[in-house]
Amino acid sequence: MPEGQIKAGVLAIGDELLAGLRINTDIALIANFLEKFGIEIGEERTVRDEDEAIKSAVAELSERFPLVITTGGLGPTHDDRTRYAIADLLRKELVRKEELLEGVKKRLRELEMQYIPEIHDNYALVPQGFEPIPNKAGIAPGLFYHADGKTILLLPGPPREVKAVLQKIEPKFKELFGQSLVVKKTIRTFGIPEVDIQDKLKDVMEELGHVSLLPSPIGVDVVLKASGKKEKKVREEIEKKAETVKHILGEDVYGEDDDTLEKVVGEILRRRRLRIGVAESCTGGLVSHLITNVPGSSDYFWGNVVAYDNKVKEEVLGVPSELIAHFGAVSEPVALMMAEGIRKLLHVEVGISTTGIAGPTGGTPKKPVGLVYMGISIMGRTKVFHKIFKADRLGVKEQSAYTLLDALRRELLKC
Amino acid sequence: MPEGQIKAGVLAIGDELLAGLRINTDIALIANFLEKFGIEIGEERTVRDEDEAIKSAVAELSERFPLVITTGGLGPTHDDRTRYAIADLLRKELVRKEELLEGVKKRLRELEMQYIPEIHDNYALVPQGFEPIPNKAGIAPGLFYHADGKTILLLPGPPREVKAVLQKIEPKFKELFGQSLVVKKTIRTFGIPEVDIQDKLKDVMEELGHVSLLPSPIGVDVVLKASGKKEKKVREEIEKKAETVKHILGEDVYGEDDDTLEKVVGEILRRRRLRIGVAESCTGGLVSHLITNVPGSSDYFWGNVVAYDNKVKEEVLGVPSELIAHFGAVSEPVALMMAEGIRKLLHVEVGISTTGIAGPTGGTPKKPVGLVYMGISIMGRTKVFHKIFKADRLGVKEQSAYTLLDALRRELLKC
Numbered sequence A, B: 001m002p003e004g005q006i007k008a009g010v011l012a013i014g015d016e017l018l019a020g021l022r023i024n025t026d027i028a029l030i031a032n033f034l035e036k037f038g039i040e041i042g043e044e045r046t047v048r049d050e051d052e053a054i055k056s057a058v059a060e061l062s063e064r065f066p067l068v069i070t071t072g073g074l075g076p077t078h079d080d081r082t083r084y085a086i087a088d089l090l091r092k093e094l095v096r097k098e099e100l101l102e103g104v105k106k107r108l109r110e111l112e113m114q115y116i117p118e119i120h121d122n123y124a125l126v127p128q129g130f131e132p133i134p135n136k137a138g139i140a141p142g143l144f145y146h147a148d149g150k151t152i153l154l155l156p157g158p159p160r161e162v163k164a165v166l167q168k169i170e171p172k173f174k175e176l177f178g179q180s181l182v183v184k185k186t187i188r189t190f191g192i193p194e195v196d197i198q199d200k201l202k203d204v205m206e207e208l209g210h211v212s213l214l215p216s217p218i219g220v221d222v223v224l225k226a227s228g229k230k231e232k233k234v235r236e237e238i239e240k241k242a243e244t245v246k247h248i249l250g251e252d253v254y255g256e257d258d259d260t261l262e263k264v265v266g267e268i269l270r271r272r273r274l275r276i277g278v279a280e281s282c283t284g285g286l287v288s289h290l291i292t293n294v295p296g297s298s299d300y301f302w303g304n305v306v307a308y309d310n311k312v313k314e315e316v317l318g319v320p321s322e323l324i325a326h327f328g329a330v331s332e333p334v335a336l337m338m339a340e341g342i343r344k345l346l347h348v349e350v351g352i353s354t355t356g357i358a359g360p361t362g363g364t365p366k367k368p369v370g371l372v373y374m375g376i377s378i379m380g381r382t383k384v385f386h387k388i389f390k391a392d393r394l395g396v397k398e399q400s401a402y403t404l405l406d407a408l409r410r411e412l413l414k415c
Helices: A026-035 A051-064 A082-089 A098-110 A118-124 A159-177 A194-201 A231-252 A261-271 A286-291 A310-315 A321-327 A332-345 A393-414 B026-035 B051-064 B082-089 B098-110 B118-124 B159-177 B194-208 B231-252 B261-271 B286-291 B310-315 B321-327 B332-346 B393-414
Strands: A007-013 A040-047 A067-071 A094-096 A125-127 A131-133 A142-147 A150-155 A182-189 A211-216 A219-227 A253-256 A276-280 A301-307 A350-356 A371-378 A381-388 B007-013 B040-047 B067-071 B094-096 B125-127 B131-133 B142-147 B150-155 B182-189 B211-216 B219-227 B253-256 B276-280 B301-307 B350-356 B371-378 B381-388
Touching (some): A026 A040, A026 A159, A051 A067, A051 A082, A082 A094, A082 A125, A118 A125, A125 A142, A150 A159, A182 A231, A194 A211, A194 A219, A194 A231, A261 A286, A301 A332, A310 A321, A332 A381, A350 A393, B007 B026, B007 B051, B040 B051, B051 B067, B082 B094, B082 B150, B098 B118, B131 B159, B142 B159, B182 B231, B194 B211, B194 B219, B219 B231, B231 B253, B261 B286, B286 B301, B301 B310, B332 B350, B332 B371, B332 B381, B371 B393
Parallel strands (some): A007 A067, A276 A350, B007 B040, B276 B301, B276 B350
Antiparallel strands (some): A040 B040, A131 A142, A142 A150, A182 A219, A371 A381, B142 B150, B182 B219, B182 B253, B350 B371, B371 B381
């Protein structure tokens, strides 16, 4: 990161954010927007809809950062305080912009509002020196100020409106801050803990520069960054870093950036012209939900049978009832027969299966909650493995589904 | 809100939050937790993984608020700075707690970690005077400090771990801050727009007092609040408000608080001793994933067939091929035959079905992307309806699934 890089302070305004009624997703939108100009967010704050709180936060952030962006509080009601607090802080008059009011009224009529209460006049109040930025996704315009090396951008709160105003302000930001050459790449892994990644990468950490490891229940992401003056060089640098990480982590890497396990598995199936069927018990449909989230998955995904009741396992998937009676529904032979059964039922090349105990009840000392058997049958060759996941019901379902997709990915790469 | 009420400052720590790589949902968990003790969050901040940033934020928040809660930065790696910054700020030694290290090692062995690198010793470093709070969902314990009227709670970052530590610390908070008499109730609706709810409730808004409407893609929540000195009276007040809202909104209300459509539908099925089977096409397994997210759903959920390929619709669900040839797979008669087909295949009383175009491709002028036919077959009586959802692929799947569950709920209430 070059010295002297511009950082921004971001302030979210709204009681509902601090009351936990609404999650703040605007910050991610703003971070992604600012990245285009090489600007990072240095600090974020959230305060209540109170003039004093807004004023002191903006004052403090302005002292630390040349650019301050606020979200929320631009509506017309009594608890929308942003324009008043900012005008007061900067000792600016609030000016009523008639042309803005006309736009607001037109927009409200488009939204089929029957009568337009006077309160909407507040939309037209702008602190002197601020420029209204059109908001095609809502009513409240953004408000922009730039003087004496200080830049302040007031955005509405709803994410769609934040996006709309940021889009409009982009040319101005390009002019003020210049385009950046910061490029990021995410290397996505599954089946390797964060500390093991850190350990494996420790000898190349210096060469990689800025690395973030982001663990989640469905794997660890390695986020790489490169920056510089020449685009070609920056691109080459990030590719080289990515190659280094992929080489070291090997098969634990399943993809890059927006890749998901279900997308990567789908690509292999499509490339190899293999069709897949799924037989699920404890995952209850999640595996096929994930597979079918990928556009175009109908090219290789044929179908799924969720066999929750044992009779369905027997009658639809052809699992022999003696097998269930002898080994139990949660067992290696049942997972095996389910994977083979769905392959035969749907006349496809690949069958995968899950049978386990998602909990919270139903566990025994021998078969605890979280125990899941998974089967993979590829053209007659069938393999079963099991895991014990320590998580709640949804967690067991999710970890089973992703573990199975990852195992299928590794299996397909082998054969 | 009584004067002198305690407010808390919350600090989230993590580069990834400011880089927009991760959304902060912990704040909602903390807000809901604190509400039990009548504590509101006065301000929230997010800073980078840098000692100085953490120190100055905690120092400033501590000046304003008697209670400061931080999230993140408690892991063992080089960018986990919280314990070091806090120890430095409060001029406390970092003490190595051997018993904590034993717990960490035991836990890592449970997670089947092959070797335990030395870096994990950092988990056992605790600033003097801080008490470790067990974290059953992860490895890093919470750290709690209370002296001279100052309370500091350091939480891990992942939401599940935040929940686990908060649960453990609850008795201590009860002791320190006392229970509160602020009670909330959420009335959950589906199928009615926010503006219509606002309109219907406008005559009772004053009586209801503090009301928040929270729209989401899967319905609008009406959040009610009551407070006072006597528990019995507060409970009666919130119940009365809830009754008022439920009476006015009628069947559009499907539940309260933690109720979900899938849970409510499950309760009706269980009560009526009805078993259900699902036949999905465009929703790809999501409907049965939702149904099986409910603990105990195996009592009434028998199974699911995802019939993506038309041959599966024909061979497994018994949809006549002439029907598909004549009307197309996305059509009223096919949805009808799918709902009846699954009912017969699984020998159950209730069958439901989806067939549609999830997109982004596959639409035609007559059958656009987002068109979904849904069928409900209850003991021989079958009904089909359709909707055109304007959303992306996942959005179409989600809206179809919830619309179908809601339609099934209304249908079951009728018969």
